[in-house]
Amino acid sequence: MQVELIETFLDLMESRSFNRTAERLNITQSTVSHRVKALEAQFNRKLFTRNKGGTVPTAAGLRFLDYAKALQNQWHEATRAVTNAGALERSMRLGIQHDLAEAFAGEWMAAIRQDLPSTEVYMEADYSNQMNRDLGAGDLDLAILYTPHYLPDLYYERIGDLHYVLVSTEARELAGIRSENYIRSSYSPTFDRAHRLALPHLSAALLSAGQNMAIRRLLTALGGSAYVTAATAERLIHEGSAFRVQDAPVIAQTVYAATSLRTRHAHQHRKIIAAMGALLSTLPVPAMVNSGP
The missing domain is CATH 3.40.190.10 (Periplasmic binding protein-like II)
Structure with missing residues (x-):
């Protein structure tokens, strides 16, 4: 298995440029061309075409893409297995x-x-x-x-599931939450959709972050309101650093x-x-x- 042919093909599918792929793999452009031609010879099909707009995969190239990824994955798994043979299970x-x-x-x-x-x-x-x-x-x-x-x-x-609840340093109810002091939690697209549906007036904020630890520190340093994990909410409440916003929905992730x-x-x-x-x-x-x- 000539894994360098597969890796060159995958990089070229991403870069769409023989020059960029050569730079990224630290090889010459002629080497990139040679490897692509070697693959094409095995399939007896063109995998890329080159024109003024750049490098474009053919139908055969697009069809080979998923198989190339699977072959690369198998090679990495085999490499790790062989490398660690005899050391650990x-x-x-x-x-x-x-x-x-x-x-x-x-x-x-x-x-x-x-x-x-x-x-x-x-x-x-x-x-x-x-x-x-x-x-x-x-x-x-x-x-x-x-x-x-x-x-x-x-x-x-x-x-x-992991659950997130709304806490605040300034209010115990949604009516008291000020949007200018709101820290929007962006933990995932699913979380964002649930938040947008439940609290559309707070979906646009001046400050946002995607990690619970970062949001907890922002709350501690700046004050305001934000969704954090239920465990973090309990800790903040126990410390007297924040209140649970009583009428805010719990968001499950x-x-x-x-x-x-x-x-x-x-x-x-x-x-x-x-x-x-x-x-x-x-x-x-x-x-x-x-x-x-």
Whole structure:
């Protein structure tokens, strides 16, 4: 398997320029052309055409794209497996949404190490968009995320929910929330839609962020109002740093486990996913607080 041919093809599909692909891969333009011609010779089909507008994939090139991604993914998996052979039972690269890492990273790793003591684990916190890309490229084995992209060869399953509630340093009811002091939480497209439907007058704000930790620090430093995780809300209220906004809706964020279709039933994957599902199942669902007559 000549993986450099596949990687050159995929880069060219993204850059649409032989020059840019040569620069990005640190090779000459003639090498890019040679690799593309080698692929085209194997298929006996043109994969790209070049004109004044740049480099354009042919119908054959577009059809090969998903297969090329799958081949690259398999190569990365094989490379890691061979590299770690004899050292540990398995090496796993895990991605996790920022807010879930803040809430559960320690407990999740403790459960994984208990269930899979011979597995080497690398974990990184990231946003869903990047984790989907990394899964598709084979750079992650499994991810716990908010937003599935349903890319070819990837499998997603819902494993629970994380709940966000509105807190404020200045008001206990929605009527007292000032839009100029509102910090808009942008945790995912799903969260944004729910927020926009529930609180359209607060959907435009001067300040926004996409991580619970960042929003908590902004609230502490600047004051105002924002949606945070239920656990963070409890902590802020207990500290006397903020109030629960009593008549604001609770917004639930669905959590998904994502992995490749080939490994979705693998022993290690099922245990890792089950560990996060168990943690999510222990979370109480925050109720709407009645403001009274």
